[in-house]
Amino acid sequence: xxxxxxxxxxxxxxxxxxxxxxxxxxxxxxxxxxxxxxxxxxxxxxxxxxxxxxxxxxxxxxxxxxxxxxxxxxxxxxxxxxxxxxxxxxxxxxxxxxxx
Amino acid sequence: xxxxxxxxxxxxxxxxxxxxxxxxxxxxxxxxxxxxxxxxxxxxxxxxxxxxxxxxxxxxxxxxxxxxxxxxxxxxxxxxxxxxxxxxxxxxxxxxxxxxxxxxxxxxxxxxxxxxxxxxxxxxxxxxxxxxxxxxxxxxxxxxxxxxxxxxxxxxxxxxxxxxxxxx
Numbered sequence: 254x255x256x257x258x259x260x261x262x263x264x265x266x267x268x269x270x271x272x273x274x275x276x277x278x279x280x281x282x283x284x285x286x287x288x289x290x291x292x293x294x295x296x297x298x299x300x301x302x303x304x305x306x307x308x309x310x311x312x313x314x315x316x317x318x319x320x321x322x323x324x325x326x327x328x329x330x331x332x333x334x335x336x337x338x339x340x341x342x343x344x345x346x347x348x349x350x351x352x353x
Numbered sequence: 354x355x356x357x358x359x360x361x362x363x364x365x366x367x368x369x370x371x372x373x374x375x376x377x378x379x380x381x382x383x384x385x386x387x388x389x390x391x392x393x394x395x396x397x398x399x400x401x402x403x404x405x406x407x408x409x410x411x412x413x414x415x416x417x418x419x420x421x422x423x424x425x426x427x428x429x430x431x432x433x434x435x436x437x438x439x440x441x442x443x444x445x446x447x448x449x450x451x452x453x454x455x456x457x458x459x460x461x462x463x464x465x466x467x468x469x470x471x472x473x474x475x476x477x478x479x480x481x482x483x484x485x486x487x488x489x490x491x492x493x494x495x496x497x498x499x500x501x502x503x504x505x506x507x508x509x510x511x512x513x514x515x516x517x518x519x520x521x
Contacts, residue, residue: 260400263367267367267370267389270373271370274370274374282425283373286373286386289386290386293390293393296409309483309486309490310494312405312483313487313491317495317498320502322413322417323412323417324505326417327510327512328509328512328516330424331512331513332516333424334517335516337428
């Protein structure tokens, strides 16, 4: 039986890598993948704590998170497609319409 | 045994997520992310969530990543690599590690099933699997969120079509 702390540390490392990726990458699609990685790290936390607490509810939440991630991927990639059609770029530094 | 599995999959997950954020080519990033997802699926089995491990492989590594790769190919973002020297190395590494992880996943699931040492054993009533316990909870206590999720998916489909559809 592996200690829950180990799972939590691994999830934290993966989440931090996702955050780092969002900060250092400029490609919109890769930033999107980093967000998926962060969602997965959270899923791992849910499962580890679900086992720790001895309740299966955490797994139901992971199920919902996966559904939301799928919906998010579909909508996000549609936004990226229409962005590319308009601007011919995926570099987030060049997409600055909402900045003042 | 469990420790070995945990460290192996954990280290593979960390290494490949590092590669994902460091690779310049989006296609390579996507492939590395698939490997991360599969190694996380092995960890899910270790945690006693066999059903979610299967869903992780089918939905994440299957559907979502195919969607990503589809968009990358559609936007022709991989031109830079074709001119580069060795794109094959990443592809080979990813496919090798990925195949190994899938085998490991099957081995873990099969092994735990045979030995009856599921981490979830205490959570599910005797003789019923993790899937059944999950379904019973999902269709009783969490019925309303489940129905709301279906509305969310419908909204996402409509939104995606509206956003990505051709406008003349």
